[in-house]
Amino acid sequence: MAVDTIVKGPSPTRRAPLRGRKRYRRSEVAWGAAFVAPAVVLFAVMGAYTVGYGFSLSFATWNGFTPNWRWVGLQNYADLLWNDPTYAPRVHTAARNTMWVMIAVPVLTVAVSFPLAVLLNSVRRLKTFLRSVYFLPQVTSGIAVYFAWMYVLQPDGAINLLLRSVGLGSLQQPQGFLGNPSTALPTLIVITVWSSVPVSMMLYLAGLQAVDPTLVEAARVDGAGTWHVTRHIIWPLLRPITAIIVLLALRDSLQGFQTFLIMTNGGPGNHTNVLGLETYKLAFLSQLDPTLGLSSALGWMLFVAALVLAAVNLRAMRRLT
Amino acid sequence: MTWLTQYINSIYLLDIERRLSMAPWTRRLGTVMTSQRRAWRPALAVLVTLALGATTAACGGDSDSASSSGKTLTMWTFKQSHVKALQKVAEGFQKETGISVKVEAYGPDDAYVTKVQAAAQTKDLPDLFEVHTTGDDFAFGGAGLLTDLAKDVDDAWLNSYLPQVRKDGSVTDEYYQKSLAKDAKTKGIKLGQRYSVPLTVGTFGIVYANKQRLADAGVTSAPTTWEQFIEVLGKVKAKHPDNGGVTIGFKSPTTGLEWFLQPMAYGLLGPEKFRGLWAKDKAGNFASPTGVQVLETYGQVTPYWTPGTQSLDIDSADMSFVQGKSTFDIGGTFTLAFLAQNGFDAANVLTFPVPAPSNGAIKDLSLAPFTLTGVSVSATTKNRAGAVQWLKYLAKADVSATFAKEALDVPPTDLGADPSAAVGPALGAMIKAFGSGPNAYNPGDTSYRPNAYDGTPVAATLMDYTPLKTKSAAETGAEMTKQIDAYWTKQ
Incomplete structure (x- = not known):
């Protein structure tokens, strides 16, 4: 009978597909409109209007006070990329620093969170407690934590003290980890990774719960050890999750700047300036110069870069999976 | 809701x-x-x-709405230390006129500017706001946010201020010409307009030293030359190797350039050659032998920076001094209020201006005061007459002295031959040290720089020389000149 049902067509209990558009009653339409209206209004004001306003601002110069904008066409984009001898070098330096962050943060996030998730998935005791501990950076993240990190990284901070007390005094940083131009950027990368590992670890853990245990058992029966199981079964199965984690980390690295703003403000000197921070500085720390348009233009370039990276990343991961 | x-x-x-x-x-x-x-x-x-x-x-x-009508004026400030002081003098104003003044503080400075930006967009400005003179006031005034006070501020009113600061807040030819440049932030101001009146005056380039630590190292008087200063730094560092250093808020890189290098360079070179450091002429800019000499002289302080000072903002640097992690703190006249607020004993502070080298062009270098902050009246106030009355009241010598004493800030009014009697010994000593004329370095004079000049990237480059030691004096000078020249191309 079941076969007959399939052959004959859809089950009588299923709604027949509609030919043409379904006609809704006017009252249904009104109700729908009423419930959707707040979201539409909110998006129109907070989303579409703001996006449109910001985009048009990228073609003008304005300092936030004058009654009129001065339209400059694509000049803001050209100034940032090559044309202006004062802004372009700053953007180039920030782009170089951002590139290092974009390479290091996704790689290190995956390198730390994947093994951590595998380990946490395999422990038998205190599983919930350990997961909570490793998730702490996510729930405590915020300005206060970055300030705490600043104190820890100072010349007389806990890290130098720890290094000295375990006999690794040669690794101490007399100027603090944020005061030395060669350690400041790597230190900020490590802190960014520290704050992004919890969510990545949770994503991997969710993925690990979904892995069919029979696959692992079959591999073990065939004599595969833990390393081989992880390398040849678990890792390939979790590639879609890796793609998401890499994508999130890339987006954060490209556009995020709060860690850099709070902890170094781009310093010492200009050694940790990144593109997100430069955008913020052009908007709010330019001493009333008319650079809001430049800031907006840089923001839009970051948006386009993020879109391109997302597309490339997804395509690459689709091919791999 | x-x-x-x-x-x-x-x-x-x-x-x-x-x-x-x-x-x-x-x-x-x-x-x-x-x-x-x-x-x-x-x-x-x-x-x-x-x-x-x-x-x-x-x-x-x-x-x-922030702007009040009738008998209450609303005033915004970015200085928390000014709130109580303004409220105290406002009590007297209310008794005299029946008009009360509500003072609200928003900080730090960039948050304050954003607040004004937002209020301007929503037409919700207060009646009065404190501004950085010849900076914010001209930018706000040019954008039409402020009322022109030129006709209100007469000679009798002006005469209550120190002669050096009477013009501050009014549009002189120099500032008018600057406003005509493309994308000038002050575009819209007109010659002769006045957009603020002085509230506090002061200067940069003041060294605050821990008197007790200096005494421990056998130093009992303030150094009068750069060489003596370096020698004192050495003595104190030898006595207090862990906390005998100098601090400054390098997280805002301009502090090193504008508060420390520039006063010393002015004393070393004299007015003309000092201006030449920022000039288009290659003979005397930072890349020239003169510029390199300035940088190398400044570089003598390198061994004495407090470790990690390059990561501190201005408040953190001041706190480093308060907490005893540093023995010297470079600041301005306004630093004293912060130190006192945070519990540093004012009697334990020795203050002196950044000294000039003994072989410099100026032997008796002093610091000229300029108006640091002023008060402006918004264009949308509903009680313009009351607001102007309040400004005039603040300019009275006794009111100004009361405000200064409460805020621990230097007032713009002429307090006579013995200002200590009116504002106390610490502020009085600073006021007495103010100079004028060619031997006085005036940080408020920026006429020699390109119109579009932004000191932050230039000062960040200077940090590569000291304290970071990643570039030589010659490399740093060349890079600074390249940046300054880029601003000249926009002229």
């Missing part, structure tokens, strides 16, 4: 009505069409409620 509550209530009521309309007895009462019309009504009501709510919310903005 009212409209949101109304909306939620209406949704709840409509849900009840909908349930009722679906009840069998309702259907029995009328046709399907009637039921549909009924269902339309609540949906329409939701939309109308929303629209009315939004309108009410939009119109309700005025009820919380």
Whole structure:
């Protein structure tokens, strides 16, 4: 009978597909409109209007006070990329620093969170407690934590003290980890990774719960050890999750700047300036110069870069999976 | 929030009505069409409620307007230390005129500017606001946010101020010409207008030293030359190797350049050659032998920086001094208030201006005061006369002295031969040290720089030489000149 049902067509209990558009009653339409209206209004004001306003601002110069904008066409984009001898070098330096962050943060996030998730998935005791501990950076993240990190990284901070007390005094940083131009950027990368590992670890853990245990058992029966199981079964199965984690980390690295703003403000000197921070500085720390348009233009370039990276990343991961 | 509550209530009521309309007895009462019309009504009501709510919310903005009418003036400031002091003198003003002044502080500076930006957009400005003189006031004034005070501030009023600061806040030819440049932030100002009157004066380039630590190292008087200063740094560092250093808020890189290098360079080179460091002429800019000499002289302080000072902002650097982690703190006249607020004993502070080298062009270098902050009246105030009256009241010598004493800041008024009697010994000593003429370095004079000049990237490059030691003096000078030249190309 079941076969007959399939052959004959859809089950009588299923709604027949509609030919043409379904006609809704006017009252249904009104109700729908009423419930959707707040979201539409909110998006129109907070989303579409703001996006449109910001985009048009990228073609003008304005300092936030004058009654009129001065339209400059694509000049803001050209100034940032090559044309202006004062802004372009700053953007180039920030782009170089951002590139290092974009390479290091996704790689290190995956390198730390994947093994951590595998380990946490395999422990038998205190599983919930350990997961909570490793998730702490996510729930405590915020300005206060970055300030705490600043104190820890100072010349007389806990890290130098720890290094000295375990006999690794040669690794101490007399100027603090944020005061030395060669350690400041790597230190900020490590802190960014520290704050992004919890969510990545949770994503991997969710993925690990979904892995069919029979696959692992079959591999073990065939004599595969833990390393081989992880390398040849678990890792390939979790590639879609890796793609998401890499994508999130890339987006954060490209556009995020709060860690850099709070902890170094781009310093010492200009050694940790990144593109997100430069955008913020052009908007709010330019001493009333008319650079809001430049800031907006840089923001839009970051948006386009993020879109391109997302597309490339997804395509690459689709091919791999 | 009212409209949101109304909306939620209406949704709840409509849900009840909908349930009722679906009840069998309702259907029995009328046709399907009637039921549909009924269902339309609540949906329409939701939309109308929303629209009315939004309108009410939009119109309700005025009820919380910062600008006050009648007998209360609202004044914004970015300096927390000025709130109590202003409120104290406002009590006397209220007794005299019946007008009260409500003082609100928003900080730090960039947050304050953003606050003014937002208030300007929503037409919600206060009656008065404190501004950085010849900076914010001209930018706000050019944008039409301020009222022109030129006709209100007469000679009698002006004479109450120190002669050096009487013009501050008014548009001189120099600032007018600068405003004509493309994309000038002060575009719109007109010659002769006045957009603020002075509230506090002062200067950069003041060294604060821990008197006790200096005494421990055998230093009992302030150094008068750069060489003596370096020698004192060495002695104190030898006595207090862990906390005998100098601190400054390098997280704002301009502090090193403008508060420390520039006064010393002015004393070393004299006015003309000093201006030449920023000039287009290659003979005397930072890349020249003269510029390299300035940088190398400044570099002598490198061994004495407090470790990690390159990561500190201005407040953290001051706190490093308060907490005893540093023995010297470079700041301005305004630093004293912060130190005192945070518990540093003012009697344990030795202050002196950044000294000039003994072989410099100026032997008796002093620091000229300029107006640091002023007060402006917004263009949208409903009580312009009252606001102007308040400004005039603040310019009275006794009121100004009371404000200064409370705020621990230097007033712009002439307090006579013995200012210590009016404002106390610490502030009095600073006022007495002020100079004028060619031997006095005036940080407020920026006429020699390109119009578009932004000191931050130039000062960040200077940090590569000291304290970071990643570039030589010659490399740093060349890079600074390249950056300054880029600003000249925009002229």
